[in-house]
Amino acid sequence: MSRIRSVPTLDDVARVAGVSTATVSRCLNTPHRVVEKTRTKVMTAVEELGYTPNFGARVMAAKRTYTIGAIIPTMENAIFARGLQAFQEELHSHGYTLLVSSSAYRPDIEAEQIRSLVARGADGLLLIGYCRDQGLYAYLKRQAIPTLIAWAFSEGEDLPCIGFDNRASMQALGEQVIALGHRRIAVISGVVAGNDRAEGRLQGIKDALRVHGMDPDTLPVIETPYEIENGATAFGQIMDGPVRPTVVMCGNDVLAAGALKRAREMGLNVPEDVSITGFDDIELARILTPPLTTVHVPHREMGRRAAVELVEMVERKGTGSSVQLQSSIRMRGSLAAPG
Amino acid sequence: MSRIRSVPTLDDVARVAGVSTATVSRCLNTPHRVVEKTRTKVMTAVEELGYTPNFGARVMAAKRTYTIGAIIPTMENAIFARGLQAFQEELHSHGYTLLVSSSAYRPDIEAEQIRSLVARGADGLLLIGYCRDQGLYAYLKRQAIPTLIAWAFSEGEDLPCIGFDNRASMQALGEQVIALGHRRIAVISGVVAGNDRAEGRLQGIKDALRVHGMDPDTLPVIETPYEIENGATAFGQIMDGPVRPTVVMCGNDVLAAGALKRAREMGLNVPEDVSITGFDDIELARILTPPLTTVHVPHREMGRRAAVELVEMVERKGTGSSVQLQSSIRMRGSLAAPG
DNA sequence: GATCTCAGTGTAAGCGCTTGCATTTGATTC
DNA sequence: GAATCAAATGCAAGCGCTTACACTGAGATC
Numbered sequence: 001m002s003r004i005r006s007v008p009t010l011d012d013v014a015r016v017a018g019v020s021t022a023t024v025s026r027c028l029n030t031p032h033r034v035v036e037k038t039r040t041k042v043m044t045a046v047e048e049l050g051y052t053p054n055f056g057a058r059v060m061a062a063k064r065t066y067t068i069g070a071i072i073p074t075m076e077n078a079i080f081a082r083g084l085q086a087f088q089e090e091l092h093s094h095g096y097t098l099l100v101s102s103s104a105y106r107p108d109i110e111a112e113q114i115r116s117l118v119a120r121g122a123d124g125l126l127l128i129g130y131c132r133d134q135g136l137y138a139y140l141k142r143q144a145i146p147t148l149i150a151w152a153f154s155e156g157e158d159l160p161c162i163g164f165d166n167r168a169s170m171q172a173l174g175e176q177v178i179a180l181g182h183r184r185i186a187v188i189s190g191v192v193a194g195n196d197r198a199e200g201r202l203q204g205i206k207d208a209l210r211v212h213g214m215d216p217d218t219l220p221v222i223e224t225p226y227e228i229e230n231g232a233t234a235f236g237q238i239m240d241g242p243v244r245p246t247v248v249m250c251g252n253d254v255l256a257a258g259a260l261k262r263a264r265e266m267g268l269n270v271p272e273d274v275s276i277t278g279f280d281d282i283e284l285a286r287i288l289t290p291p292l293t294t295v296h297v298p299h300r301e302m303g304r305r306a307a308v309e310l311v312e313m314v315e316r317k318g319t320g321s322s323v324q325l326q327s328s329i330r331m332r333g334s335l336a337a338p339g
Numbered sequence: 340m341s342r343i344r345s346v347p348t349l350d351d352v353a354r355v356a357g358v359s360t361a362t363v364s365r366c367l368n369t370p371h372r373v374v375e376k377t378r379t380k381v382m383t384a385v386e387e388l389g390y391t392p393n394f395g396a397r398v399m400a401a402k403r404t405y406t407i408g409a410i411i412p413t414m415e416n417a418i419f420a421r422g423l424q425a426f427q428e429e430l431h432s433h434g435y436t437l438l439v440s441s442s443a444y445r446p447d448i449e450a451e452q453i454r455s456l457v458a459r460g461a462d463g464l465l466l467i468g469y470c471r472d473q474g475l476y477a478y479l480k481r482q483a484i485p486t487l488i489a490w491a492f493s494e495g496e497d498l499p500c501i502g503f504d505n506r507a508s509m510q511a512l513g514e515q516v517i518a519l520g521h522r523r524i525a526v527i528s529g530v531v532a533g534n535d536r537a538e539g540r541l542q543g544i545k546d547a548l549r550v551h552g553m554d555p556d557t558l559p560v561i562e563t564p565y566e567i568e569n570g571a572t573a574f575g576q577i578m579d580g581p582v583r584p585t586v587v588m589c590g591n592d593v594l595a596a597g598a599l600k601r602a603r604e605m606g607l608n609v610p611e612d613v614s615i616t617g618f619d620d621i622e623l624a625r626i627l628t629p630p631l632t633t634v635h636v637p638h639r640e641m642g643r644r645a646a647v648e649l650v651e652m653v654e655r656k657g658t659g660s661s662v663q664l665q666s667s668i669r670m671r672g673s674l675a676a677p678g
Numbered sequence: 679g680a681t682c683t684c685a686g687t688g689t690a691a692g693c694g695c696t697t698g699c700a701t702t703t704g705a706t707t708c
Numbered sequence: 709g710a711a712t713c714a715a716a717t718g719c720a721a722g723c724g725c726t727t728a729c730a731c732t733g734a735g736a737t738c
Contacts, residue, residue, distance in 0.1 A: 021726090033685085033686080034687085052458045052482070054458060055455075058726075059725090060395045060694065062726055075420040082414075082415055088441055099439070100440075121395055139389060142346075142389055144346075284626075287627065289603070350694080360695075360719095361720095362717060364697085365696090365717085374715085395693085395695090397695055401696055682738095684735095690728095690730100695722100699718105701716105705713090705714090
């Protein structure tokens with residue numbers, strides 16, 4: 001029946017060990033239910049044949065995969081990479097395997113990836129941010145897949161989440177900036193469409209303005225994709241504009257790094273001529289010259305906690321609860337009172 | 340038979356559409372073999388039920404998964420993230436899905452992940468570097484999984500690879516350094532054990548010394564894990580040593596960034612007091628102050644080509660051929676003739 | 679010594695899908 | 709209208725595994 005030298009199956013192992021397939025299966029899954037002597041025999045056969053259980057068959061029969069799926073916008077963004085690494089490590093210690101896909105920020109691809117992971121039998125799912133089609137949420141609900149939203153915190157949503165309040169965090173930074181005496185503020189924001197994190201951060205700055213009686217509608221904002229070079233370009237545009245701001249607040253550290261670079265190229269001193277702030281506190285922030293004032297976010301901690309929470313949801317069939325993490329402002333050399 | 344409101348199966352779709360399961364299956368896999376009218380009926384039913392094919396069952400029946408697995412040491416390393424993102428994008432355009440796992444540089448975990456991906460029916464595998472247990476290679480061979488090695492180039496290995504010659508690239512940089520007049524050279528290397536890339540880079544520097552009649556055995560080398568902070572610490576140790584080098588060559592940009600940071604903290608000017616070089620040319624390199632002289636590696640290109648090659652191997656059942664990519668030296672402000 | 683237990687093992691029924699082969703259908707030809 | 713044939717569809721056999729249930733036999737109980 002089996003082709004010569006083909007991949008060994010449970011049957012092969014059973015035959016070699018001289019037991020039934022059920023016993024082999026039990027050796028692999030519930031070893032304590034098999035007597036020592038038999039187990040040794042079986043394990044030897046497994047070893048000898050180089051047997052690996054076929055995952056598909058296993059899933060079909062057992063309905064459990066010990067697999068968690070995660071879909072992130074891109075692996076190229078350090079904050080996701082970092083959080084996900086921690087997520088994976090924690091999952092691993094619980095006996096779960098992580099499968100990662102990236103969507104390149106495209107909702108259609110994300111939907112496809114979600115379906116793919118579900119079809120692969122993921123026991124649970126980690127998604128980034130709330131912003132997505134209602135149909136997808138309905139789909140997840142009907143498939144009854146425990147799903148956790150990370151990198152976002154928002155009350156009153158259907159799915160549990162873990163993250164921090166982007167808006168409030170940025171508002172806090174904005175208020176600091178204003179407290180230092182800045183009045184001419186410009187913003188380089190990440191792309192807001194379909195990205196609740198970027199949107200929240202932008203709104204946070206506007207909130208800060210409002211609190212201090214300034215008009216958020218006159219705030220100059222340039223929106224641009226997550227790339228150092230884009231930050232540089234946007235910064236150039238802003239500084240070549242009619243009214244030079246005293247501070248440029250960026251939606252993330254990568255854009256801020258680009259801004260800083262362009263400032264240097266333009267012969268502007270930071271923070272004497274213009275202050276620059278970021279968001280995320282990636283490693284980069286500390287080694288820039290000058291070091292970047294930014295909002296620190298506990299990415300690793302978030303990844304770890306997300307794993308704990310999701311495993312809990314999967315195993316206890318719980319709905320899961322949302323966790324809010326605290327961010328904090330890191331004051332560094334790139335921000336000072338206006339000169 | 341089916342529990343109320345459970346996940347819909349092919350049978351459910353067939354029943355609702357009033358056709359056989361075979362027809363539904365064909366609608367999904369070979370639509371041209373089904374007449375328009377039937378297809379519409381079936382697709383409507385699929386839509387209505389929110390049906391997603393069960394992956395495990397599909398694999399079992401069809402023996403093909405259109406899935407490629409990749410195992411990288413860590414997602415936190417920008418070079419892997421970047422290459423992998425390109426890898427995934429290219430795979431996606433060929434209709435394949437990428438599953439990523441990370442091993443945290445631990446061979447045991449890597450072996451486990453390889454088995455896990457194979458068990459999940461990966462049609463092909465992407466691994467980083469050659470350095471691993473022979474048993475694993477034997478296992479892959481017996482499972483007949485097309486495997487491509489990336490981020491490494493070496494002739495005469497069993498498996499095809501795609502990458503560049505770490506050793507020769509670093510040697511080229513080393514010769515440049517020496518040509519500039521440097522004689523007191525120190526090295527901060529990544530951890531060499533089980534990492535052929537780091538090992539090759541270190542050897543490359545020694546080769547350069549040899550070419551210029553210098554003794555590679557007297558080369559001061561500090562080996563330390565991939566972390567900015569470690570680069571800083573190592574740099575401190577080197578500069579506090581008895582003989583200050585005129586140049587510190589680092590095994591990668593991250594270590595170099597740390598070195599640069601510590602240099603600044605120590606009040607040393609780069610490159611006047613000491614030159615620093617890196618390897619990889621990650622984005623970081625360009626925005627450091629001063630910008631880092633480093634070896635540019637086409638990570639995205641490598642990821643893309645790796646995908647093309649691997650798909651070819653999977654579909655044409657070919658053994659695959661190795662591809663050598665060219666690296667190039669990026670001269671920037673952090674390297675100059677000794678002062 | 680007969681009866682009862684129960685741990686250890688085997689038997690066999692699926693899990694949801696694909697696909698070779700058999701059958702039906704409907705268009706085409708004579 | 710009968711005969712022919714290709715296209716469309718249905719039937720049913722697995723794919724490799726888990727697990728409910730049945731069975732076996734050795735020790736415990738009376």
